[in-house]
Amino acid sequence: MILNTDLPIQFSRTHRLQWEEAQQKNVILYPEGMVELNESSAEILKLCDGSRTLAQIVSELEEKFATQGLHNDINAFLEVALQNGWIHQN
Amino acid sequence: MAGYTKTNITPPRWLLAELTYACPLQCPYCSNPIDYAKHSSEIGTEDWKRVLTQARKMGAVQLGFSGGEPLTRKDLPELVKHARDLGYYSNLITSGYGLTEDKIIELKEAGLDHIQVSIQASSQELNDHIAGTASFEHKKQVAHLVKKHGYPMVLCVVIHRENIHQMPDILKMAEALGADYLELANTQYYGWAHANRDLLLPTKEQFAEAEKIAQEFKETVAGKMKIYYVVPDFHEDRPKACMNGWGTTFLTIAPDGVALPCHSARELPNLECPNVNDYSIEEIWTDSKAFNFFRGFEWMTEPCRSCDEKEKDFGGCRCQAYLLTGNMFATDPVCSKSPNRHVIDEAIASARTAALSDNEKPLIFRNSKNSKLLS
Numbered sequence: 001m002i003l004n005t006d007l008p009i010q011f012s013r014t015h016r017l018q019w020e021e022a023q024q025k026n027v028i029l030y031p032e033g034m035v036e037l038n039e040s041s042a043e044i045l046k047l048c049d050g051s052r053t054l055a056q057i058v059s060e061l062e063e064k065f066a067t068q069g070l071h072n073d074i075n076a077f078l079e080v081a082l083q084n085g086w087i088h089q090n
Numbered sequence: 091m092a093g094y095t096k097t098n099i100t101p102p103r104w105l106l107a108e109l110t111y112a113c114p115l116q117c118p119y120c121s122n123p124i125d126y127a128k129h130s131s132e133i134g135t136e137d138w139k140r141v142l143t144q145a146r147k148m149g150a151v152q153l154g155f156s157g158g159e160p161l162t163r164k165d166l167p168e169l170v171k172h173a174r175d176l177g178y179y180s181n182l183i184t185s186g187y188g189l190t191e192d193k194i195i196e197l198k199e200a201g202l203d204h205i206q207v208s209i210q211a212s213s214q215e216l217n218d219h220i221a222g223t224a225s226f227e228h229k230k231q232v233a234h235l236v237k238k239h240g241y242p243m244v245l246c247v248v249i250h251r252e253n254i255h256q257m258p259d260i261l262k263m264a265e266a267l268g269a270d271y272l273e274l275a276n277t278q279y280y281g282w283a284h285a286n287r288d289l290l291l292p293t294k295e296q297f298a299e300a301e302k303i304a305q306e307f308k309e310t311v312a313g314k315m316k317i318y319y320v321v322p323d324f325h326e327d328r329p330k331a332c333m334n335g336w337g338t339t340f341l342t343i344a345p346d347g348v349a350l351p352c353h354s355a356r357e358l359p360n361l362e363c364p365n366v367n368d369y370s371i372e373e374i375w376t377d378s379k380a381f382n383f384f385r386g387f388e389w390m391t392e393p394c395r396s397c398d399e400k401e402k403d404f405g406g407c408r409c410q411a412y413l414l415t416g417n418m419f420a421t422d423p424v425c426s427k428s429p430n431r432h433v434i435d436e437a438i439a440s441a442r443t444a445a446l447s448d449n450e451k452p453l454i455f456r457n458s459k460n461s462k463l464l465s
Contacts, residue, residue, distance in 0.1 A: 001313055013240065014204075014240075014241075014242035014270065016179060016203065018177065018179075020149070020151060022101060022147075022148065022149030022151075023149065027151070029151065029152070029179035029203070030179075030204075030242065031181060031203075031204040031206065031242050031244045031270075031271055032152065032154070032181055032204075032206075032244075033152075034103070034151060034152060034179075083313070085313075085316075
């Protein structure tokens with residue numbers, strides 16, 4: 001599975017992304033499992049709402065954090081997310 | 091007790107709510123204690139709500155509604171709703187028996203995240219024999235409805251000598267039912283499974299063959315179905331890291347309100363497991379004798395104590411050590427470094443002899459009559 005750069009990215013309907021107060025971090029919850037996310041991974045996934053493509057996510061985050069050159073890192077993370085079923089593209 | 095410091099106690103992440111020991115099925119490898127019929131009282135709806143609230147506050151996030159058959163509790167939707175309001179990810183661990191489409195919708199609306207349906211085999215005849223109840227066709231229907239209503243669908247099949255030869259068909263069945271996850275749970279030999287071990291424990295060759303088939307299948311369904319393979323520890327030479335370490339992650343509450351560091355722990359002697367009627371979850375988790383008993387490494391005996399792998403497997407399972415050696419402080423006898431490894435080898439040999447003999451004993455099914463007879 002490879003990310004299609006033309007299609008919007010949607011967070012999985014069978015996973016849940018949630019802030020955990022006790023752990024002070026965002027987590028992905030799924031049947032009998034949990035993945036703890038670092039801050040940047042969580043920021044990326046929050047933008048996977050089914051309306052934005054990879055390029056749009058990159059530019060929004062570059063703007064938000066006033067930085068450049070995030071494309072490769074974000075692409076690499078989303079590939080992993082896709083392999084794990086956390087996101088999908090229709 | 092000695093050697094732990096309260097500063098390094100990690101909060102619970104997993105809460106297993108065993109709502110009831112009542113169950114319409116009679117699986118002969120049930121993880122409930124043999125003497126479950128003695129513990130017939132059940133805590134009430136408000137007690138469960140308090141437990142959920144207190145554990146969530148400490149950091150528990152994964153919640154399993156289990157049993158017995160949790161659907162026998164009329165207040166299940168109310169508890170599911172309470173759990174959702176608190177932010178739990180809730181898993182219903184069910185036989186599917188008595189689960190209707192209306193109930194599936196009601197639970198979804200209450201906020202249930204996931205339903206795990208157990209199927210005992212890939213054929214009606216064997217499923218209904220193992221379950222002790224005619225249930226196969228209904229279970230398949232339930233699996234279909236779970237999927238239809240947007241839940242991630244987890245199929246759980248407990249593997250043992252009566253069904254291990256069906257591995258290729260079990261995999262095909264999971265694919266045909268559209269399972270998102272397939273849990274192939276090799277039987278763990280406690281309680282009822284311990285009593286039936288000679289009849290359930292597969293030979294090493296059977297395990298190897300089944301595992302090979304499952305691994306090959308795993309590659310063909312990559313990206314569509316995830317397979318959890320629960321290892322058969324008798325055929326390993328290192329023990330499992332039981333419960334991710336005692337009192338580090340898992341909290342089980344039994345139907346009568348007894349809090350347990352693992353669901354088998356009420357079989358251990360003199361732990362004095364506390365009851366949620368008497369203490370808060372925080373007191374139980376942090377201060378109770380039972381939850382501190384095997385925390386850390388100070389309780390260990392040799393060869394664990396000086397072993398460089400102790401931080402990886404925590405000496406294995408305390409319940410298995412007690413059940414098979416009579417000493418709950420001993421190294422899990424699965425470990426090849428254990429002076430008691432021979433008890434595992436003898437169990438494997440004994441099961442092989444039973445497998446090859448013509449007149450096998452009948453299975454002891456899990457029901458109240460047998461529970462009273464055996465305890």
